[in-house]
Structures are given as C-alpha cells and as structure tokens.
Amino acid sequence: MVLLGAMLGTAAAVSVARAAEPQLKVGLLEDVSGDLAFMGMPKLHGSQLAVEEINKSGGILGRQIELIHLDPQGDNARYQEFGRRLLNRDKVDVLIGGITSASREALRPIVDRTSTPYFYTNQYEGGVCDASMISMGAVPEQQFSTLIPWMVEKFGKKVYVIAADYNFGQISAEWNRKIMKDLGGEVVGEEFIPLGVSQFAQTIQNIQKAKPDWLLTINVGAAQDSFFEQAAAANLNLPMGSSIKIMLGFEHKRFKPPALNNMHATANWFEEIDTPEANDFKKRWHAKFPDELYINDMGYNAYNALYMYKALVEKAKSTKLEDMRKVIATGDACIDAPEGKVCIDPKSQHTSHRMRLISVGPKHEVTVEKDYGVIQPYWLGQIGCDLTKKNDKDQYTPSHLPNKS
Numbered sequence: 001m002v003l004l005g006a007m008l009g010t011a012a013a014v015s016v017a018r019a020a021e022p023q024l025k026v027g028l029l030e031d032v033s034g035d036l037a038f039m040g041m042p043k044l045h046g047s048q049l050a051v052e053e054i055n056k057s058g059g060i061l062g063r064q065i066e067l068i069h070l071d072p073q074g075d076n077a078r079y080q081e082f083g084r085r086l087l088n089r090d091k092v093d094v095l096i097g098g099i100t101s102a103s104r105e106a107l108r109p110i111v112d113r114t115s116t117p118y119f120y121t122n123q124y125e126g127g128v129c130d131a132s133m134i135s136m137g138a139v140p141e142q143q144f145s146t147l148i149p150w151m152v153e154k155f156g157k158k159v160y161v162i163a164a165d166y167n168f169g170q171i172s173a174e175w176n177r178k179i180m181k182d183l184g185g186e187v188v189g190e191e192f193i194p195l196g197v198s199q200f201a202q203t204i205q206n207i208q209k210a211k212p213d214w215l216l217t218i219n220v221g222a223a224q225d226s227f228f229e230q231a232a233a234a235n236l237n238l239p240m241g242s243s244i245k246i247m248l249g250f251e252h253k254r255f256k257p258p259a260l261n262n263m264h265a266t267a268n269w270f271e272e273i274d275t276p277e278a279n280d281f282k283k284r285w286h287a288k289f290p291d292e293l294y295i296n297d298m299g300y301n302a303y304n305a306l307y308m309y310k311a312l313v314e315k316a317k318s319t320k321l322e323d324m325r326k327v328i329a330t331g332d333a334c335i336d337a338p339e340g341k342v343c344i345d346p347k348s349q350h351t352s353h354r355m356r357l358i359s360v361g362p363k364h365e366v367t368v369e370k371d372y373g374v375i376q377p378y379w380l381g382q383i384g385c386d387l388t389k390k391n392d393k394d395q396y397t398p399s400h401l402p403n404k405s
Helices: 002-020 037-056 076-089 101-112 144-155 167-182 201-210 226-233 276-288 297-316 321-329 379-383
Strands: 024-029 065-070 094-097 118-120 133-135 158-164 186-193 214-218 240-242 263-267 334-337 340-343 353-360 366-375
Touching: 024 037, 024 076, 024 297, 037 065, 037 276, 037 297, 065 076, 076 094, 076 101, 094 297, 101 118, 101 133, 101 167, 118 297, 144 167, 144 214, 144 240, 144 263, 144 353, 144 366, 158 167, 158 201, 167 186, 167 214, 186 201, 201 226, 276 297, 297 321, 297 334, 340 353
Parallel strands: 024 065, 024 094, 094 118, 118 133, 158 186, 158 214, 214 240, 240 263
Antiparallel strands: 263 353, 334 340, 353 366
16 A cells, blocks of 8 residues: 555646646648638648647647647748747747748748747748758759650650649749750740639630640639639540549549649649558547548548657757757657658658659549659758758759758
8 A cells, every 4th residue: 555655646646747747839830711721620630630649648748749730821921920929938848830832931941030939831842951950841853853744655745734823833834844954855835823813714725726745734712723623614624643532632522623634743642542540540630620521632641740740859869959859860760650661861850751643534524544663852952951960041942952061
C-alpha cells in the first residue's frame, strides 16, 4: 500500500509537472473565406485533426499544442499583418500556412527576421532556398517532370497553357516551356489570367484557333475554375494536364461530369488512394469532419506538417529552428505518413514524396495510370542550393539560377 501510495504520488507529481509545462503555440494562417476558402478549409481541418491527435497522445515533449488560427481571406497584406501578430505579439513557436505562392512570398521576409520555423504546406512552383522554410508539398521535379513527358507521349507535342497571373502560374509556365523544349515540343499558346476572372469565351476561342494537342491548366481559385464548365459547354474536348487539379481543387467533385473528363495530374496525395494507411487516415478525418467534401493534398500536407514538426522537436529536444535544422542536416528527418515514409532533404528542406499519375474519366472516376515511387526533391540541390552550408533566402527558377562564384 505504501508503495502504491508512493507511485500514485509520483504519478500525480508528474501530472502536475506536465500541466505546468507551457503550451507550444502553433500559428496558423489559412484562408477559410474568400475565393480560396474551398481549398483552405481542409487545411484548417488537417491542422486541427493533427493537433487533437498529438495532444491526446501526450503532446510534444510533454507540452500540449495551442493552435492559433487567423483567416487572411486571401489578402496578402493581411497575411503580413497577421504573420507579424503571430510572430511578434503571440510569440508562436512555429508558423504554418499560406495558400498561394504570393502569400508565401509575402510572409517569408517577415519570418526571416525571426528565428521561427515556417512550414509551407502546399505543392508549388518550387525553387525556394531558405533556411527558415520547410516545404511539405510536391515541387516541379516531382510533378511537371513526370506529368509533361507522359502527356507528350500520350497526346502529342503541342500544348496550350492557361495559368493564374502571379508567381505560381508564371514560374510553372516557365517550367513547362523548359521541359517541352527538352522534349522537342511546342507551346502554341499561353494565357496568364488575373485571379477573380471567371469568363473564358475569348480564351476558348483562342485555344480552338491554336489547335493544341492538350492543355496545361494551372488556373487557380473558384472564379478561374469556371473555365471547365464553359469549356465543356463549348465541346472543347481536349486532354488536360495539371499540377493542381483533382488532388488540390477537387474539381471532379465540385463540377458535374463530364467537365473534368480527360484531366491528368501527378500527385503525392489524393483521396482516392486505397491503401490501409490512407484508408485509416481518411476514416479518422471523416469521423471528425463528416461534411468534408474532399481531403485535398493541402489539407493532407497540413496534417503531416504538424507530425513533422513533432518529429523534429522531439529529435532535437528543442523548439529552436537552429536545433531542428541540425536534425534535418542528418538526413533522418522523416515521418510515416499516410502516403508512406516521407523525409526532408537536407540541402533544400523540401520533402520526398511517392508520386502517382492519376486520370479523371467521363463519370469523374479517378484511376491511377502510373506509380513513380518515391521521388526526391533534387532540383535545388543539383543547382547549388545547400542550406547545410549557406542560407540563400532566394527563389530560383530555370532562368534564375544561383551564382556559381
């Protein structure tokens, strides 16, 4: 009895000690209103699910997580205002979020003036070499370098591009031009469309006149997605490829068939993945959020970001960015995610992913055309970005490479 009493006393002391531990503050910036809300809401939900699970299992180093979410509503000035508030006033331990590449670039200089780690959870146009940023989404060598050769081989060498008119669309189109040139292909048209534009009659006429073999669709947001219904009404009937459709914007769920028929994409996550690990993840997600239309890759990556943060902090035994980066530099910053094991590349601080090429059929059914296995985020390391040695704080593209001197 004395021993049991002593043990209970010890347990109580541990419990009191843990209760006294300050919470880890996670600052989250995700749009849950405005033109991008349909993509941002799953990101909030992915973060909430991960925080709930981690807190139930004891937190991180015995500390519970406090999630502080602010909604920038797609406004980059508000991203900066809220970012400063979270970093300087709330003193968050880590900042996560941002939907568009423009919002990420608005945040990065603010984060760089602190020693706070920043997780960007979207697939994107690639190229950011910045020690403050850890990228969880797929990048061009994982998406465009798989998708575009497949599209050329299957449908032909002439492509027409419709892209959102900001850094994501512009740089993604540059990647397409480079890969098409390497393949001997031809870009027969490019249109860069401001966010919010929803009328595409002239664009559809331009495409019909150019007579491409296929379209690269990297248009962004609810308004620009109006293209698909208008294209279907005009019987455009062209194969389409994209780095963001299906798994990110789940247009095959949002539009009536066959508007997304013949759409193809390469993705590390899409809700139709049928593996025991993916199905367990989907079951837990939909139990908490039964009305979620689709678990998009942004939400999935947001969920993984919290678990990657947990792994880094626990291996580093520290929440400091410099200590977490020492773990990344070992090459052993990995988690077992629903897609399989993913790891952070030491040179670029981007994430490896298992990539699959998926297609949408006439009834909007999704099929897996090809499994590429795990692809490393190699491009930045190949061109000279090495965050284990220097912090470039730059974004590189095929036409903007690091200075060799």
